[in-house]
Amino acid sequence: MSPICQIAAFGGLALLGFAASASDVPQTIKATLLSSDIQLDTHNLKPGPVAFDVNNDSDDKLTHELVVLKTDLADGALPVRKGRVPEEKLRKIGEVEDVAPGKSKKLVLKLAPGHYVLLCNKPGHYAMGMHTSLIVAP
Numbered sequence: 001m002s003p004i005c006q007i008a009a010f011g012g013l014a015l016l017g018f019a020a021s022a023s024d025v026p027q028t029i030k031a032t033l034l035s036s037d038i039q040l041d042t043h044n045l046k047p048g049p050v051a052f053d054v055n056n057d058s059d060d061k062l063t064h065e066l067v068v069l070k071t072d073l074a075d076g077a078l079p080v081r082k083g084r085v086p087e088e089k090l091r092k093i094g095e096v097e098d099v100a101p102g103k104s105k106k107l108v109l110k111l112a113p114g115h116y117v118l119l120c121n122k123p124g125h126y127a128m129g130m131h132t133s134l135i136v137a138p
Contacts, residue, residue: 026051026108029134031118033099035060036129038118044135045111052107056099064120064130067095068109075117075133083123095121111136 026049030041035058054066070091071078078085093116096107113136120130 024049028053030055031066032057033064033066033120033130034058035062038066038120038130038132040118040132040134043133044137047111047113047136047138050109050111050136052096052109053104054096054099054107055104056101058101061101062125063098063100063122064125065095065097065099065122066107067119067121068093068107068134069117069119070112070114071117072115073117075119075131078117078119078126078131080126083127084121085119085126087121113137 027045028051029045031052031054032039033054033056052066052068056064058064067085067087069078069085069087070093079089093111094107094109096105099105116134116136118132118134119126
């Protein structure tokens with residue numbers, strides 16, 4: 001192989017090596033939706049892409065959802081109107097809707113440093129305790 005071909009081949013491999021960096025690989029967090037709680041396998045993450053593995057493991061046979069809000073408010077101190085948190089008045093980052101009992105869904109979001117509240121916003125579910133906090137810090 002000529003020196004020019006070797007350089008070209010090496011350059012192509014170098015470019016491939018930079019295509020997928022560690023910061024592109026999402027951190028995974030398990031979010032278990034229970035009848036009156038949301039359990040996370042961790043409450044602290046680093047900034048960047050996050051894959052939420054959301055599982056409805058409730059024994060109430062109800063469909064739930066997972067809404068991700070960025071807010072400085074405590075998870076139990078959000079405003080409530082007509083049994084729901086008014087998402088439109090807060091900074092909603094994303095959500096997984098209608099997770100049927102026994103089913104799972106995934107959600108990938110890019111999270112910046114800050115405080116997040118995760119909740120089920122089906123009518124009355126927030127008041128039953130279906131909320132928790134998540135901290136994203138370097």
